[in-house]
Amino acid sequence: MDNAKFEYLLRLGDSALILSQQLSKWCGKGPALEEDMALTNVALDLLGQTRMWLSYAGELEGRGRDEDKLAFLRDAHEMRCCLITEQPNGNYADTTMRQFYFDTFHYFLMQGLVNSSDPRIAEIAAKSVKEITYHLRRSSDLVVRLGDGTADSHAKIQSAANELWAYTGEMFAYDAVENAMVEQGVAPEAAGLRAAFLDHVARVFEEATLTMLPPDAWMHSGGKQGRHTEHLGYILAEMQFLQRAYPGAEW
Template sequence: METSTKLGAYLLRLGDNTLVLGQRLAEWCGHGPVLEQDIALTNISLDLFGQTRSLLQYAGELEGKGRSEDDLAFLRDVREFRNCLLVEQPNGDFAGTIARQFLFDSFHYLLLEFLCDSTDKHLASIAKKSLKEVTYHLRFSSEWMIRLGDGTEVSHHKIQAALEDLWDYTGELYTPDELDSEMAFLGVAPDLNKLREPYLRKVEAILDTATLRKPASAFLQMGGKTGRHSEHLGHLLAEMQFLQRAYPGLTW
């Protein structure tokens, strides 16, 4: 495989993460616990879609088959998606959504920090713009972790339960495979092995403040990055892709 093809494949991972998480958050539209949080979650969703557009556009260019970001988002099947398992997990209750967001934001932030200095200039410029948005996402989700964890008995219980449910999916974020290592070697992306410690430190610091326990799970789920997904992603895509599948090429 050529380097540009590999970079394209790597960009799909980044773009699919933000696309799938953005779609999950969009499901909250009109269903938020209060108006203010409804808007906050959909704001974050729109930020993520903006990032997706830049990343998939670039991935399409590198692929060179004339596929646009829309083609990549709406016309690929579930096995071709390269997002991590964490972001496709269902929203659950508000605590579930916040825990998923926090676990992803903490990683996303560290990743983007590195990508700002990527040897690939185009990717670096996308990362610089995204980092500002994600700084806010992380602030938002961290604060809610603390509020819920250090809140009432009920909220503490719910957020701890959500954390236990989602923890197994965090390992994939910082465990490199061949493609990750190659991108790291080229200076395009960070060495994920070196991201692991800072990630866990960042997460644990907030969990401490939130009076939450770090789940003691030894088993970590893998697969999303190579196209092996949980059953949830297919359902998400069915909803997201319905219009373009039923009416190909339809525009507003």
């Protein structure tokens, strides 16, 4: 088994999985019916992507763990999601900014993975990028609407931008796993992704009349290596309860 590729697939799948779970909590609670439906659709898109990444990871591992076992039977220290995905939903500005930051990274990552040397990864990325293009367009538009809206909406989205900025650096902090993927031609280099991310965020923030924090600000890290915030444990307790309580249960 290619351990680096297995770990990389977990990172792709786990980030999509946890963010999907977070967004699903807004179902029936959105600020408007259109937004309620849009968030649910984004959550479902991410869940579909999760299944593809984790299914491939399970096949590569060869230990009989499918996407369900990888999603529901791993503890927090075994999860490889980026820390930004496990941050609380908060108010709608918090959720919107978390989504915008992740969507921007996710979009440019998938654009790079479309050219992956691994045909399976390239295929999944090509399918996913169509959905993520919509995700990014939607969250970018919402950031502009909130930032250039009322004084209250501007203050809330600026606060969210500031609070979550320290979680953006981890997405581009490559370690041995991702460096191995770059060397094999599987994944794009971090520098190009980060430059594209910063450029898009800067353009959207300018239109939204928001202030962007310095790119070299201190950043959190550790999620991709299994070191998480306290929030992930609560997310998993809710998400995994049924499978843990009734092992092997099927609908």
